[in-house]
Amino acid sequence: MQCNISVRLVDYLNPTDQLDLLTLLDMYARDEMGGGDPLSEEVKSRLCRDLADHPGAMSLIASVDHHPVGLLNAFLGYSTFKARPLMNVHDIAVHPDFRGRGVGQTLLKALEEYAIAMNCCKLTLEVLSGNRVAQKSYERFGFEQYALNEATGQALFMQKWL
Numbered sequence: 001m002q003c004n005i006s007v008r009l010v011d012y013l014n015p016t017d018q019l020d021l022l023t024l025l026d027m028y029a030r031d032e033m034g035g036g037d038p039l040s041e042e043v044k045s046r047l048c049r050d051l052a053d054h055p056g057a058m059s060l061i062a063s064v065d066h067h068p069v070g071l072l073n074a075f076l077g078y079s080t081f082k083a084r085p086l087m088n089v090h091d092i093a094v095h096p097d098f099r100g101r102g103v104g105q106t107l108l109k110a111l112e113e114y115a116i117a118m119n120c121c122k123l124t125l126e127v128l129s130g131n132r133v134a135q136k137s138y139e140r141f142g143f144e145q146y147a148l149n150e151a152t153g154q155a156l157f158m159q160k161w162l
Contacts, residue, residue: 003064003101007110010059012052020061021048024071028093033131058087060110062094062103069095070103074111079121087115089125092134099133108141126157 010017022044028034039047051057056076061068073091078084089111094103108123115123125143127134146155 003098003103005062005064005070005101005103005106007060007062007106009114010061012048012057012059017061018048020068021059021071024061024068024093024095025073025091027095028071028091031093031096033128033134034093058111058114060107062107064098064103069098070107072107072111076118076120077124082121084121085118086122086124087111087118087120089123092125104134104137105141108138 010021026039029039058074060072062070071093074087074089077086077088079086
């Protein structure tokens with residue numbers, strides 16, 4: 001069931017936006033797909049200020065009837081092969097009561113519009129292999145698994161904690 005969804009660009013220095021961002025991100029962090037643990041107080045105290053200082057950060061909040069129900073955090077990157085910027089979706093979260101109602105697709109569409117206006121060549125994201133619901137949503141939006149060609153295989157996302 002679709003609902004009337006509005007999307008706004010987050011002002012990291014606005015107290016209302018700060019509260020909405022931290023509430024939605026903490027909800028995501030506590031979810032199984034976000035790791036299952038709440039955000040630490042240290043992260044909550046620093047995050048919005050740090051994002052405001054990060055020139056490539058962009059966050060969008062989706063609301064239904066003025067209630068925040070979805071969050072998308074993204075970061076501007078760069079494609080050396082295309083010599084153009086790219087936009088990477090770092091987090092996307094939708095309140096459980098509003099999943100399957102078009103919130104995620106609306107957030108992605110809003111981000112796509114910003115990315116096109118910024119001359120980005122592509123959107124990128126990572127998704128857990130066990131999160132089939134999200135994978136289907138991303139595929140419906142037009143995302144594909146990344147591979148240069150069949151012989152070299154699909155790209156893997158890797159990390160090393162510092």
